[in-house]
Amino acid sequence: MLGLEEGRGVKRPFFTSPDELLEEEYYDEQLPEKKRRLTPEQVHLLERSFEEENKLEPERKTELARKLGLQPRQVAVWFQNRRARWKTKQLERDFDRLKASFDALRADHDALLQDNHRLRSQVVSLTEKLQEKEATEGGASAGTDAAELPLDVKASLADGIEEPAAFEVQQVKSEDRLSTGSGGSAVVDTDALLCGAGGRFAAAVDSSVESYFPGGEEHYHDCGGMGPVNHGAGGIQSDDDGAGSDEGCSYYAEEEAAAAAAAAAFFAGHAHHHHADDDEDADQISWWMWN
DNA sequence: TTGTGTTTTATTGCCTCC
DNA sequence: GGAGGCAATAAAACACAA
Numbered sequence: 001m002l003g004l005e006e007g008r009g010v011k012r013p014f015f016t017s018p019d020e021l022l023e024e025e026y027y028d029e030q031l032p033e034k035k036r037r038l039t040p041e042q043v044h045l046l047e048r049s050f051e052e053e054n055k056l057e058p059e060r061k062t063e064l065a066r067k068l069g070l071q072p073r074q075v076a077v078w079f080q081n082r083r084a085r086w087k088t089k090q091l092e093r094d095f096d097r098l099k100a101s102f103d104a105l106r107a108d109h110d111a112l113l114q115d116n117h118r119l120r121s122q123v124v125s126l127t128e129k130l131q132e133k134e135a136t137e138g139g140a141s142a143g144t145d146a147a148e149l150p151l152d153v154k155a156s157l158a159d160g161i162e163e164p165a166a167f168e169v170q171q172v173k174s175e176d177r178l179s180t181g182s183g184g185s186a187v188v189d190t191d192a193l194l195c196g197a198g199g200r201f202a203a204a205v206d207s208s209v210e211s212y213f214p215g216g217e218e219h220y221h222d223c224g225g226m227g228p229v230n231h232g233a234g235g236i237q238s239d240d241d242g243a244g245s246d247e248g249c250s251y252y253a254e255e256e257a258a259a260a261a262a263a264a265a266f267f268a269g270h271a272h273h274h275h276a277d278d279d280e281d282a283d284q285i286s287w288w289m290w291n
Numbered sequence: 292t293t294g295t296g297t298t299t300t301a302t303t304g305c306c307t308c309c
Numbered sequence: 310g311g312a313g314g315c316a317a318t319a320a321a322a323c324a325c326a327a
Contacts, residue, residue, distance in 0.1 A: 038299085301318100307315100
């Protein structure tokens with residue numbers, strides 16, 4: 001038998017021996033007393049057993065009870081309570097990890113919002129420049145081939161964009177379109193350029209002048225805002241050369257895929273929870289996370 | 292010493308599975 | 310229907326500050 005701990009204010013031994021313990025008479029005599037804590041040795045053995053397997057088959061329960069000098073019922077209760085404690089701790093750990101993940105995503109989101117604001121300012125500024133140019137050039141080419149767009153306007157557009165790589169892609173595209181003489185206006189192509197260059201403006205906007213900011217800023221946000229990823233139809237492209245044009249807008253798709261993969265990995269990491277309830281926990285946490 | 296908060300042991304009631 | 314699991318809860322034991 002594993003003796004009673006000294007110095008805990010308990011005045012008498014819990015049980016004198018396992019054999020005595022297992023005798024109903026002895027236990028019945030002792031039981032009416034107030035409940036007592038298990039000794040450190042008893043707890044240690046129970047803990048070791050719990051680490052091996054957190055469920056208790058009847059044989060193991062009986063064996064443990066015999067070794068520890070406890071009633072099988074006490075062993076079962078101890079395991080029950082231990083599982084409850086373990087589950088609580090596990091939930092705390094899961095919460096901490098999810099919170100860290102959430103905080104990181106939020107920081108990223110905030111950074112993207114700032115980026116979005118910056119690019120919106122650029123769009124406004126460049127649009128104004130274009131309008132000024134068109135006005136000063138006497139409206140002669142308002143509906144004419146955009147290939148006539150002055151070089152200095154192109155240059156100013158380029159200057160206004162801070163992401164050269166994206167700009168190059170879109171500029172090539174823009175030039176291609178201009179060269180077709182298909183009636184695409186400078187403004188149209190600038191729209192496409194800005195979206196591609198910023199990498200944040202996408203989808204909902206079709207490439208017509210009229211629909212660029214049709215209802216104020218809502219459309220605007222469809223590309224630059226966070227929210228659900230909907231890069232439908234390759235973003236801004238409305239004509240035949242969509243390749244690469246939504247490059248910037250695919251950013252969110254990649255990021256969300258990465259986040260989903262991380263979440264999957266996280267929950268997969270809990271696969272050792274052979275307990276049905278643990279799956280429920282994961283489900284609940286994932287519900288919390290995505291709702 | 293005492294009041295209070297926390298931890299541990301045990302009970303109850305409900306649910307699921309065989 | 311019985312066994313065993315779980316959540317909720319009670320209550321004793323314990324820790325600790327005032």
